[in-house]
Amino acid sequence: MIIAIDGPAASGKGTLGKRLAHHYGYRHLDTGVIYRAVAYALMSEGADLKDEARAVAAALELDPEKFGNPVLKTQKVGEAASVVSAIARVREALVNFQRQFAADPPGAVLDGRDIGTVICPHADVKIFVVADPRVRARRRTLEARARGEEADEAAVLADILSRDERDQNRPIAPLKPAPDAYLLDNSNLDIEGGVRAAIDIVEAVRAGRQRV
Numbered sequence: 001m002i003i004a005i006d007g008p009a010a011s012g013k014g015t016l017g018k019r020l021a022h023h024y025g026y027r028h029l030d031t032g033v034i035y036r037a038v039a040y041a042l043m044s045e046g047a048d049l050k051d052e053a054r055a056v057a058a059a060l061e062l063d064p065e066k067f068g069n070p071v072l073k074t075q076k077v078g079e080a081a082s083v084v085s086a087i088a089r090v091r092e093a094l095v096n097f098q099r100q101f102a103a104d105p106p107g108a109v110l111d112g113r114d115i116g117t118v119i120c121p122h123a124d125v126k127i128f129v130v131a132d133p134r135v136r137a138r139r140r141t142l143e144a145r146a147r148g149e150e151a152d153e154a155a156v157l158a159d160i161l162s163r164d165e166r167d168q169n170r171p172i173a174p175l176k177p178a179p180d181a182y183l184l185d186n187s188n189l190d191i192e193g194g195v196r197a198a199i200d201i202v203e204a205v206r207a208g209r210q211r212v
């Protein structure tokens, strides 16, 4: 089974993806990390983020062993990832990696922006996670502070809003729910509540299928 989870920055889709994968014994891919890794490769080389040829080369040379580098989670790299991910050829270079990950047994949960619409349009279950931008900014600020980083909530909110705007309005693979995605608004849910709601969705889809 393939479960696609999409949603905006700081919606909690990453944690949700990880928890769902754990629950079902599936593998998990946070696809944002892929774009972050490409952006970070360019930043480390001192290259321009809009240098298409270098960005494509970095996308083709991805090393999953480096996905755990904590620097990838920083706001600066996230901003850069949003720029790099708007390049069509970069996205194309990353399609096969993601589809292969999804296809490998026993099943997979992928979270990102275009999993249900572009990468896995035939995913068994699609969930689109949303949350009020102010709630997302609050959560991201608390997470950053817990890691010992300084974070200004107003600046985090501005970053979230500008990334939403860029991710939703780019011409290729914009952030939007697939027509057959289930909407999960977790503004008023804690992590456990969100996980339960997502499991309920997956189980409802499975039960519906068995009845057919």
Ligand code: DC
Binding pocket: 008, 009, 010, 031, 032, 033, 035, 036, 078, 081, 082, 083, 085, 086, 111, 112, 113, 114, 115, 163, 167
């Ligand atoms: O989910 P995230 O914050 O780690 O994503 C970082 C950036 O990568 C985000 O601004 C848009 C981009 N991204 C994308 O375009 N497609 C995906 N499937 C995942 C992330």
